Amino acid sequence: MSRAYRVAVVGLGKIGLPLAAQLATKGHTVVGVDINPQVVASVEAGRSHIDGEPGLVEAVRAAADAGRLSATTDTTDATRRSEVAIVIVPLVVGADKKPDYDNLDAALSAVGKGLQRGSLVIVETTLPMGATRKHVAPILESESGLAPGEGFYLAFSPERVYAGRALQDLARYPKIVGGIDAESTRRALEFYQASLDADVRVVANSETAEFAKLAETTYRDVNIALANQLALYGGARGADLKEAFEAANSQPFSHLHRPGIGVGGHCIPVYPHFLLSDSSDGELDLVRIARDVNDGMAARSVRWLDDAVGGLAGKRVLVLGLSYREDVKELSFSTALAVIELLRSAGAIVLAHDPHFSASELAALEVEVVDLEKPLAVDAAIVQAYHREYRDLDWGRLVGLRVVLDGRGALGAAALRSRGIEVISVGQPPAR
Ligand SMILES: NC(=O)c1ccc[n+]([C@@H]2O[C@H](COP(=O)([O-])OP(=O)(O)OC[C@H]3O[C@@H](n4cnc5c(N)ncnc54)[C@H](O)[C@@H]3O)[C@@H](O)[C@H]2O)c1
Incomplete structure (x- = not known):
C-alpha cells in the first residue's frame, strides 16, 4: 500500500486548488498556502473559490470535512510541517518579455525558510530551461542552509492540465517528473505514484x-x-x-x-x-x-x-x-x-x-x-x-x-x- 504524506501546496489558484484536493483524496494531509487571505479563508471553510471546475466544490468540501485539507498564508510554517512542498504559483514575463521571478522567488524563499532535512520540493510552475537547478535550488539552499540533493531533494514536474477540467486531466495526463539527481527523481516518482491515478513518466533530469x-x-x-x-x-x-x-x-x-x-x-x-x-x-x-x-x-x-x-x-x-x-x-x-x-x-x-x-x-x-x-x-x-x-x-x-x-x-x-x-x-x- 502506498504511504500518506504531509504536503504543502503553495498557490491555491485554478490549478493549485484542484491539485490540493486531489492529493487529499489519496489520503495525504494537505496544507494549502496562498498569499490571498480571502482564498485561504474560503479553503479553510471547505469552499472552493474557483468556479466552473467540475467536481472541485465537492472535492474541497470532502477533503476539509475529512480533516485532510486546511489552508494558511504562512508558507514557511506550512513547509515546516510537511514532507513535500509543491510550488504552483504563476511565473510570467514582464514588459521586456523576460521571466519576472519576483512572485516565484517570494514563494521559494518562504519555502526555503521552512525546509526540513530530507524534505522534497517539487516545482510544478512552468519554468525556463535550467531554472530548477540554477535558480530554484540556490534560493532553497541559501534560505535553508541545506544542500540540494543531500539536505533536501528537488524535482520539476510540469502541470499540464486544462483549467475547466483539471481534476479529470490530473487523472489521465501522464505526469512528467525529472529531478536534479537520481534520488530526487526517485522520491518524486514515489510521491506521484501515491498521489495520482495517471501514469508517471520519469525523464532524464529536471x-x-x-x-x-x-x-x-x-x-x-x-x-x-x-x-x-x-x-x-x-x-x-x-x-x-x-x-x-x-x-x-x-x-x-x-x-x-x-x-x-x-x-x-x-x-x-x-x-x-x-x-x-x-x-x-x-x-x-x-x-x-x-x-x-x-x-x-x-x-x-x-x-x-x-x-x-x-x-x-x-x-x-x-x-x-x-x-x-x-x-x-x-x-x-x-x-x-x-x-x-x-x-x-x-x-x-x-x-x-x-x-x-x-x-x-x-x-x-x-x-x-x-x-x-x-x-x-x-x-x-x-x-x-x-x-x-x-x-x-x-x-x-x-x-x-x-x-x-x-x-x-x-x-x-x-x-x-x-x-x-x-x-x-x-x-x-x-x-x-
Ligand atoms: N491555468 C492553467 O490553465 C494552467 C495550466 C497548466 C499549468 N499551469 C501552471 O500553473 C501555474 C499557476 O496557474 P493558475 O492558473 O493556478 O494561477 P492562478 O492565477 O489561478 O493562481 C495562482 C495563485 O497563486 C497565489 N500566489 C501568488 N504568489 C504567491 C506566493 N508567493 N505564495 C503563495 N501563493 C501565491 C495567488 O494568490 C493565486 O491564488 C501557472 O503559472 C502554470 O505554470 C496553469
Whole structure:
C-alpha cells in the first residue's frame, strides 16, 4: 500500500486548488498556502473559490470535512510541517518579455525558510530551461542552509492540465517528473505514484522535464500561428476554412489548431518567451515569428472591423468575453486587452460583457460594462471568448448591430447573415 504524506501546496489558484484536493483524496494531509487571505479563508471553510471546475466544490468540501485539507498564508510554517512542498504559483514575463521571478522567488524563499532535512520540493510552475537547478535550488539552499540533493531533494514536474477540467486531466495526463539527481527523481516518482491515478513518466533530469513542457506549449503557439496564416491565405482564395481544416485533420498526421484573433492566458503566449529569452540569434526563429504572427492578429482584426463599419471613430463596439478563452475566468495576457486598446485608439466607444466578471472586477479596463438582458444599441460586436452563455444569446437585443467579428470562428454565421448582419472572421475579412 502506498504511504500518506504531509504536503504543502503553495498557490491555491485554478490549478493549485484542484491539485490540493486531489492529493487529499489519496489520503495525504494537505496544507494549502496562498498569499490571498480571502482564498485561504474560503479553503479553510471547505469552499472552493474557483468556479466552473467540475467536481472541485465537492472535492474541497470532502477533503476539509475529512480533516485532510486546511489552508494558511504562512508558507514557511506550512513547509515546516510537511514532507513535500509543491510550488504552483504563476511565473510570467514582464514588459521586456523576460521571466519576472519576483512572485516565484517570494514563494521559494518562504519555502526555503521552512525546509526540513530530507524534505522534497517539487516545482510544478512552468519554468525556463535550467531554472530548477540554477535558480530554484540556490534560493532553497541559501534560505535553508541545506544542500540540494543531500539536505533536501528537488524535482520539476510540469502541470499540464486544462483549467475547466483539471481534476479529470490530473487523472489521465501522464505526469512528467525529472529531478536534479537520481534520488530526487526517485522520491518524486514515489510521491506521484501515491498521489495520482495517471501514469508517471520519469525523464532524464529536471532540464528534460522543463523542456518537455516548453516544447508542448510552444508547439501549440506555432501551430496556431500556422493555422492563422493558412486561414488568411486560404480564405482569400475562396476556401471554406472550417471544412478545409477538418478535411486536412482527417489525415492522422495533421493536427491543425483553430485560427483566431489572438492567443492569451498566462501559458501559451508566455512560455515561448522562456525559450526565446535565452536563445541565440537564429536558433529559434520559427518560434519568434509565430509569436509575432499571433500577437499581430488583434490589430489585423480591428482593421477588418474598421473597414466593415466604415471607420470605427464614434462607433459603439461590444466585446463579448474578456477572458483569454471561453469558459474560464482569467484576464491575464487576454487578447481582449489588446483589442480594447486598439478599438479605443481608433476612436470607438468600447462596451464589454463577460459573465465571469462583475463590473467592479473590470473597473481597471475603463470600458462600459453592459447588461445583455435588455436592448442595447451597438454598431458592431466582437466575439473574443465564446463562453457557453453566448450560445443562447439573443442577438436581436443588440439594436443597430451591423457587423460581428467572430474572433473564434465559433458562430453559425448563416443565422446572423439572414438578419442582414455582416459576419467576418480570420480568413473571412469584409467583402469590400
Ligand atoms: N491555468 C492553467 O490553465 C494552467 C495550466 C497548466 C499549468 N499551469 C501552471 O500553473 C501555474 C499557476 O496557474 P493558475 O492558473 O493556478 O494561477 P492562478 O492565477 O489561478 O493562481 C495562482 C495563485 O497563486 C497565489 N500566489 C501568488 N504568489 C504567491 C506566493 N508567493 N505564495 C503563495 N501563493 C501565491 C495567488 O494568490 C493565486 O491564488 C501557472 O503559472 C502554470 O505554470 C496553469
